[in-house]
Amino acid sequence: MKTAAKKIYIAFIILFLYAPIGTLMVLSFNASKTRAKWGGFTLKWYIDLFHNEEILRALLNTLLIAFFSALAATIIGTIASVAMNGMKRRTKSIMMGITNIPMLNAEIVTGISLMLLYISFGMKFGIGTILLSHITFNIPYVILSVMPRMKQFNPSTYEAALDLGASHTTAFFKIVLPDLFPGILSGFLMAFTMSLDDFIITHFTKGVGVDTLSTKIYTEVKKGIKPEMYALSTLIFVTVLILLILVNRSPDKKKS
Amino acid sequence: MSKELIHLDSISKSFDGQMILDELDLTIHENEFVTLLGPSGCGKTTTLRILGGFATPDTGKVIFDGKDITNVPPNKRPLNTVFQKYALFTHMTIAENIAFGLKIKKKSKQYINDKIHYALKLVNLDGYENRMPDSLSGGQQQRIAIARAIVNEPRLLLLDEPLGALDLKLRQEMQYELIRMKNELGITFVYVTHDQEEALTMSDTIVVMNQGYIQQIGSPEAIYNEPENAFVADFIGDSNIIPAIMVEDKLVDILGTRFACVDTGFGRNKPVDVVIRPEDVELVTPADGMMQGVVTHLIFKGVHYEMEVLAGGFEWLVHSTAMWPVGQAVGIRVDPFNIQIMNKPESEDEEAVAIDI
Numbered sequence: 001m002k003t004a005a006k007k008i009y010i011a012f013i014i015l016f017l018y019a020p021i022g023t024l025m026v027l028s029f030n031a032s033k034t035r036a037k038w039g040g041f042t043l044k045w046y047i048d049l050f051h052n053e054e055i056l057r058a059l060l061n062t063l064l065i066a067f068f069s070a071l072a073a074t075i076i077g078t079i080a081s082v083a084m085n086g087m088k089r090r091t092k093s094i095m096m097g098i099t100n101i102p103m104l105n106a107e108i109v110t111g112i113s114l115m116l117l118y119i120s121f122g123m124k125f126g127i128g129t130i131l132l133s134h135i136t137f138n139i140p141y142v143i144l145s146v147m148p149r150m151k152q153f154n155p156s157t158y159e160a161a162l163d164l165g166a167s168h169t170t171a172f173f174k175i176v177l178p179d180l181f182p183g184i185l186s187g188f189l190m191a192f193t194m195s196l197d198d199f200i201i202t203h204f205t206k207g208v209g210v211d212t213l214s215t216k217i218y219t220e221v222k223k224g225i226k227p228e229m230y231a232l233s234t235l236i237f238v239t240v241l242i243l244l245i246l247v248n249r250s251p252d253k254k255k256s
Numbered sequence: 257m258s259k260e261l262i263h264l265d266s267i268s269k270s271f272d273g274q275m276i277l278d279e280l281d282l283t284i285h286e287n288e289f290v291t292l293l294g295p296s297g298c299g300k301t302t303t304l305r306i307l308g309g310f311a312t313p314d315t316g317k318v319i320f321d322g323k324d325i326t327n328v329p330p331n332k333r334p335l336n337t338v339f340q341k342y343a344l345f346t347h348m349t350i351a352e353n354i355a356f357g358l359k360i361k362k363k364s365k366q367y368i369n370d371k372i373h374y375a376l377k378l379v380n381l382d383g384y385e386n387r388m389p390d391s392l393s394g395g396q397q398q399r400i401a402i403a404r405a406i407v408n409e410p411r412l413l414l415l416d417e418p419l420g421a422l423d424l425k426l427r428q429e430m431q432y433e434l435i436r437m438k439n440e441l442g443i444t445f446v447y448v449t450h451d452q453e454e455a456l457t458m459s460d461t462i463v464v465m466n467q468g469y470i471q472q473i474g475s476p477e478a479i480y481n482e483p484e485n486a487f488v489a490d491f492i493g494d495s496n497i498i499p500a501i502m503v504e505d506k507l508v509d510i511l512g513t514r515f516a517c518v519d520t521g522f523g524r525n526k527p528v529d530v531v532i533r534p535e536d537v538e539l540v541t542p543a544d545g546m547m548q549g550v551v552t553h554l555i556f557k558g559v560h561y562e563m564e565v566l567a568g569g570f571e572w573l574v575h576s577t578a579m580w581p582v583g584q585a586v587g588i589r590v591d592p593f594n595i596q597i598m599n600k601p602e603s604e605d606e607e608a609v610a611i612d613i
């Protein structure tokens with residue numbers, strides 16, 4: 001009895017969480033342009049999507065920004081983790097606090113602050129500013145996933161490498177980095193996902209005429225109903241879902 | 257004695273204002289098995305880390321084969337370390353672990369393969385080349401750590417409590433293995449342990465340390481039979497440490513009874529400590545004893561009986577294959593050779609060292 005109640009409860013949660021996305025997905029295959037009526041199954045919107053040059057350019061921007069911002073954030077975040085690990089406990093917890101705040105900060109605040117910062121430095125808005133912003137908000141996620149690996153790291157293996165004749169650089173690349181790799185990889189995927197997903201911060205820091213998928217969807221939907229956008233949203237959702245699954249699985253893969 | 261290999265010259269080291277090593281002097285000879293022995297926290301690992309180059313002394317010099325290597329980094333020192341916690345590279349196979357140092361030295365593939373094979377044979381782990389460290393038991397991991405160090409043919413091998421995690425039987429086996437390796441390879445060993453039996457079994461020379469000071473350096477026999485102070489006597493096995501008065505050369509007053517002994521040069525009527533090992537206390541009938549007492553405790557220990565005898569106001573610890581029941585009046589005899597006279601600690605420092613056991 002109790003387990004049945006539990007199952008129903010969970011079913012409701014999933015229903016409420018995923019019903020909107022489910023609706024979106026269904027509509028993306030709807031041949032009729034109105035939302036109210038099912039006009040039969042079609043892949044037309046998906047095909048249109050891939051013939052729309054603006055959307056393809058936005059897609060390219062999104063992927064480039066996601067990749068390079070994740071890459072930069074991963075490098076910076078990993079180096080930061082290594083440095084923070086070497087700090088005294090108090091300094092380390094202060095640093096951890098500082099890196100965590102941007103994640104808790106409302107995105108709109110981060111977005112506006114960054115925008116003001118760029119204006120005051122007289123920077124030209126465009127891909128460059130988006131990239132910088134994404135690197136900024138991605139770093140904490142990388143640190144957050146590398147730090148636990150770092151804590152598990154046994155410092156005497158590093159010393160053992162030195163003892164066996166390795167230079168500091170060799171010891172770092174051959175011993176420390178491979179040990180941190182699962183954390184680094186999941187940090188990268190997480191950062192990639194966050195960047196792919198972001199609308200608000202991008203919205204405030206992009207220039208005129210430069211769009212990522214999320215800002216493109218926003219402007220298109222404002223103009224009127226475009227079923228292509230349902231298709232696009234569905235694709236983004238599925239991509240993010242797959243990435244998240246990868247993120248969650250990557251640490252244990254190493255273990256087994 | 258063979259040639260001098262390492263000399264620690266007046267090494268001091270403190271952490272956070274706390275003195276860990278205080279002007280430590282130590283000389284190690286070629287192909288010697290030296291054991292650093294002492295209670296937890298006495299500075300054994302710190303000494304080893306200074307030898308390995310992982311810690312720099314605040315003052316003093318490390319001389320290796322006549323050259324000052326105090327500031328030479330660990331990767332440029334002709335020695336290898338087996339760490340207290342194995343420190344194997346978990347993402348590499350056993351073969352890759354062992355090959356690590358050789359690859360850095362750019363040895364040929366053939367040479368590396370031969371060495372891996374040879375080293376695994378030496379530590380009795382033939383055929384483990386492709387296993388991962390995590391899949392090995394603690395003892396096996398420790399042996400791999402040793403193999404990984406010795407393939408580099410270091411002139412000096414530092415081992416930090418390498419057998420600490422092993423069970424008794426495996427530990428004894430490994431002790432023999434290590435001695436065999438030392439003899440086969442002609443490497444000088446500096447071995448850290450807080451297990452006195454292990455130190456006595458394996459070493460050519462034992463360095464007894466406490467609170468950053470060297471208490472005594474000597475052969476296992478010398479350390480066991482002629483401890484220089486109460487700390488060493490107590491740390492190396494059970495013993496009776498009794499305050500006494502040296503009446504004159506070769507005569508000591510223990511708890512009001514005069515015993516003949518063999519030590520000279522302590523002066524007349526000087527307060528001293530005597531050390532008598534439990535197995536050196538003979539129990540006889542009261543009439544035959546130099547001192548009379550009563551048995552208060554009796555435990556069977558396997559090889560011998562352990563008894564406590566109250567005599568002259570002191571609880572004597574006695575090991576004997578003969579059993580004397582509790583309550584029995586007995587006499588105590590001690591052979592003059594088995595009475596070891598030690599100076600009383602003089603400075604407050606030494607006092608602290610002696611009391612803090």
Ligand SMILES: Nc1ncnc2c1ncn2[C@@H]1O[C@H](COP(=O)(O)OP(=O)(O)OP(=O)(O)O)[C@@H](O)[C@H]1O
Pocket residue numbers: 271272276294295296297298299300301302303450
């Ligand atoms: N990096 C460090 N920072 C601060 N204190 C340290 C450091 N390394 C060692 N110590 C202190 O120095 C003292 C001696 O430590 P050491 O590791 O040399 O002891 P040990 O004799 O090896 O003990 P054990 O048998 O427990 O391994 C200890 O009190 C320890 O707390």
Ligand SMILES: [Mg+2]
Pocket residue numbers: 300301302340416
């Ligand atoms: Mg230690």
